[in-house]
Amino acid sequence: MSITFVENQTRHVDFSLSHIVPLFNPWSYDTNGDGIISPNEAASALLDCYAGIITEEQMQQVFTLHMNTYKEYPPIEVVCLDSNNNGVVDEEDEANFLAAYPSNKGDGRYQRRFDANIDEVINSIDYAIFYGTLGKELRVIRNRVKTSIYEHLVWPDGWDIYIVALNKDRVTEFIGSFGESKEGWIDVRHHTYSFPSYICQQFAVDTMVAAYKGLGYGCLLGASSVTDGYSHAFNVFWAGGDWRNLNNWWVIEPQQGTFIGSVGDSNLPGIYQPVLIYIPDFLIPGTNDIAIRTLIPNYQTRSFSLGSVFESRWGGGQSEEPIVEVFNRALGVV
Ligand SMILES: [Ca+2]
Numbered sequence: 001m002s003i004t005f006v007e008n009q010t011r012h013v014d015f016s017l018s019h020i021v022p023l024f025n026p027w028s029y030d031t032n033g034d035g036i037i038s039p040n041e042a043a044s045a046l047l048d049c050y051a052g053i054i055t056e057e058q059m060q061q062v063f064t065l066h067m068n069t070y071k072e073y074p075p076i077e078v079v080c081l082d083s084n085n086n087g088v089v090d091e092e093d094e095a096n097f098l099a100a101y102p103s104n105k106g107d108g109r110y111q112r113r114f115d116a117n118i119d120e121v122i123n124s125i126d127y128a129i130f131y132g133t134l135g136k137e138l139r140v141i142r143n144r145v146k147t148s149i150y151e152h153l154v155w156p157d158g159w160d161i162y163i164v165a166l167n168k169d170r171v172t173e174f175i176g177s178f179g180e181s182k183e184g185w186i187d188v189r190h191h192t193y194s195f196p197s198y199i200c201q202q203f204a205v206d207t208m209v210a211a212y213k214g215l216g217y218g219c220l221l222g223a224s225s226v227t228d229g230y231s232h233a234f235n236v237f238w239a240g241g242d243w244r245n246l247n248n249w250w251v252i253e254p255q256q257g258t259f260i261g262s263v264g265d266s267n268l269p270g271i272y273q274p275v276l277i278y279i280p281d282f283l284i285p286g287t288n289d290i291a292i293r294t295l296i297p298n299y300q301t302r303s304f305s306l307g308s309v310f311e312s313r314w315g316g317g318q319s320e321e322p323i324v325e326v327f328n329r330a331l332g333v334v
């Protein structure tokens, strides 16, 4: 086949070959069309190669896509209703839920995971929450919530992270939306507020840790404010654009799944103006605290800067979602 260009710039294709060899598209193995070549999809390419349907080189193309697109995410162990950790709230989870419903803490049937609002009873409230999530798929949610926009931030000592921009119109598909009673993948917003054991800090830590496991590194982060001597913890995310610009960061109230507004909005209530944004590194041994670095907003220059290279800590206290020993800073980065 030869391609020639004529003077008016339109393309003329001359099909002079006796036959046309169809182009191989390795994406044809993405049978569920989710933009990821899963282990099963890669395995079918391998079988096709053994069967002589595709060449070894073509199989390698599929495996390259598999390596580049498939990431193993750690399971969320407590704060979502996918009890068999297969990324779908499915019939098996339904059977598991019904085996625990109804029950009270202390009963053999009771399972903490299905007590979505942790009030120590699995009742009609948890039933409604469970059926609000039935059928949800984490990969679908992840693909809708995450964008392909990311930014590489490097500290003076070489420690680096990627932050990944979220689609602010979709982020409640992961955290749930209080105002619309719309369930997300996680159920942190249903937790009963319990002073002093489960307060803003625990809502924010559980949301950040679950987001790390479900979406990947650098997506939904922790943050805190200080107003009139009181501290408040919540979550923030970057939505793309210049990461230093306060306008490009958005605040979520994890206690309600409520979308608060932009960090750069001068009308943002003081309790939602972060003084620090927390970047997780590892679990400090013997504690439930996370070693962190920080991003620091400056409300005069209206911009962020990198915090100190010295590690600090952000406490999980009685947060529920198990904190990973080491945060994989490449997890889920495009
Ligand atoms: Ca499941």
Ligand SMILES: [Ca+2]
Residues within 6 Å of the ligand: 115, 116, 117, 118, 119, 120, 121, 122, 123, 125, 126
């Ligand atoms: Ca309950």
